[in-house]
Amino acid sequence: MSSLQMKNFLRKNPNVRTIRVAACDLNGQPRGKRVPSRFADKIVENGTRFPVSVLNLDIWGEDIDDSPLVFESGDRDGVLFPTERGFLPMPWLEAPTALLPIWMFREDGRPYEGDPRHALRAVLDRYKARGLTPVVAVELEFFLIDDSGRTLEVPISPRSGKRRKAAETMSIRALDTFDIFFTDLYDACEAMDIPADTAISEAGLGQFEINLMHGDDALRAADDAWLFKWLVKGLARRHGFAASFMAKPYEDYSGSGMHAHFSVLDEKGRNVFDDGGSKGTDTLRHAVEGCLSAMKDSALIFAPHLNSYDRLVPGAHAPTGLCWAYENRTAAIRVPSGAPAARRIEHRVSGGDVNPYLSLAAILGAALNGIEDGREPPEPITGNAYALDLDHMPGNWSDAIEHFEKSEIMPRIFPEELIRNYLLTKKQERHYMAELSPKEQVEIYLDTV
Numbered sequence: 001m002s003s004l005q006m007k008n009f010l011r012k013n014p015n016v017r018t019i020r021v022a023a024c025d026l027n028g029q030p031r032g033k034r035v036p037s038r039f040a041d042k043i044v045e046n047g048t049r050f051p052v053s054v055l056n057l058d059i060w061g062e063d064i065d066d067s068p069l070v071f072e073s074g075d076r077d078g079v080l081f082p083t084e085r086g087f088l089p090m091p092w093l094e095a096p097t098a099l100l101p102i103w104m105f106r107e108d109g110r111p112y113e114g115d116p117r118h119a120l121r122a123v124l125d126r127y128k129a130r131g132l133t134p135v136v137a138v139e140l141e142f143f144l145i146d147d148s149g150r151t152l153e154v155p156i157s158p159r160s161g162k163r164r165k166a167a168e169t170m171s172i173r174a175l176d177t178f179d180i181f182f183t184d185l186y187d188a189c190e191a192m193d194i195p196a197d198t199a200i201s202e203a204g205l206g207q208f209e210i211n212l213m214h215g216d217d218a219l220r221a222a223d224d225a226w227l228f229k230w231l232v233k234g235l236a237r238r239h240g241f242a243a244s245f246m247a248k249p250y251e252d253y254s255g256s257g258m259h260a261h262f263s264v265l266d267e268k269g270r271n272v273f274d275d276g277g278s279k280g281t282d283t284l285r286h287a288v289e290g291c292l293s294a295m296k297d298s299a300l301i302f303a304p305h306l307n308s309y310d311r312l313v314p315g316a317h318a319p320t321g322l323c324w325a326y327e328n329r330t331a332a333i334r335v336p337s338g339a340p341a342a343r344r345i346e347h348r349v350s351g352g353d354v355n356p357y358l359s360l361a362a363i364l365g366a367a368l369n370g371i372e373d374g375r376e377p378p379e380p381i382t383g384n385a386y387a388l389d390l391d392h393m394p395g396n397w398s399d400a401i402e403h404f405e406k407s408e409i410m411p412r413i414f415p416e417e418l419i420r421n422y423l424l425t426k427k428q429e430r431h432y433m434a435e436l437s438p439k440e441q442v443e444i445y446l447d448t449v
Helices: 003-012 038-048 052-056 116-129 173-176 180-193 218-238 284-295 356-373 397-406 416-433 437-449
Strands: 018-025 030-036 048-053 077-082 097-106 134-147 194-203 208-212 242-244 258-265 324-326 333-335 345-347
Touching: 003 038, 003 097, 018 038, 018 077, 018 116, 018 242, 018 356, 030 048, 030 356, 048 052, 052 077, 052 416, 052 437, 077 134, 097 218, 116 134, 116 218, 116 356, 134 194, 134 218, 173 180, 173 194, 180 194, 180 218, 218 242, 218 356, 242 437, 258 356, 284 324, 284 333, 284 345, 284 356, 397 416
Parallel strands: 018 097, 324 333
Antiparallel strands: 018 030, 048 077, 077 097, 134 208, 134 242, 134 258, 194 208, 258 345, 333 345
């Protein structure tokens, strides 16, 4: 959307009285301002300003105690400009409101390297320099939750007035139970131009999954995932319950993931993973090797919170072993079957609680490392990955922090400033989470991630 189109959006929608300008912080939280719509043209033309440190807050929205972005630097401002997405409606709010997504730059016009959207853009620039374009789609799992009582429960059915406490994998009845919510959600996605496709009920208690359609703009795919999470949580509250993408709200049920599917096109639009058969090309295998080699070091991106590691346990529909396979959902990396022209990689590690920009940057950056290095992965597994003797993902938050901090791979994917800021954030959160009860931990994650 051009500057002129942004201005015309508000002129064509005079009922919109206020706007929100928002950027994505390292935890995936929207940070920004409320602005009367009559002053929106100024932001479209000149951007807006807020402290650089705002993109590096902890999960509570607090400053990072030892961050050089705060007192050491005088808490200086960054300059934030609209992304190419332009204005979007915010259907979960009562008053007509428009959202203007923004991202951060330095005073001299350079992208601010601590902005997660810029981190993904930098990875995509590496692909572009090689004449390659990733095609990306994500699948987002989430829970509908009644959090009004002392314990978390499935919301009461708007149709029957009853509460069914059971997992209902791919149940049409479960979808129909919340038909009004899902109808409103799909209408809202259409209004926001989020390409929501198939919905299913999942294996968790009150758990659902919606797929977002694939496209050859990975930055837009991350935008869609970020906006979708915000929309689902806001719209659920309008319907009288909560929606959460936290990795594991219920101990006895599977957690939520954000699976990413990707292929790669060359300059002629050909899928470089397609060999005309079921196995895929050398390039596919090199991309798989890159993803596997980076998986331990990038665990802190794919499992960013204390609760994330409750999901990554054997036999819980989340991968734990470092392996790949053809058409096997127990593996961390799955190569789905289907038409050779659609040959792709499914990366199954990320929880629903991730920052979509960082997750896609880590996945696509690792895959490109593999393509550049040209190394072969281990042999694909067959059978149940949980039953095999494999190297494993870090089993807890502290181990993941250590792998990320000592990594020689992460600096190939992320800028030094983002790595530093992210580590400071996670170390502070680890310190203060240890002071909270499990109930208090769930309360903060339920509404944020």
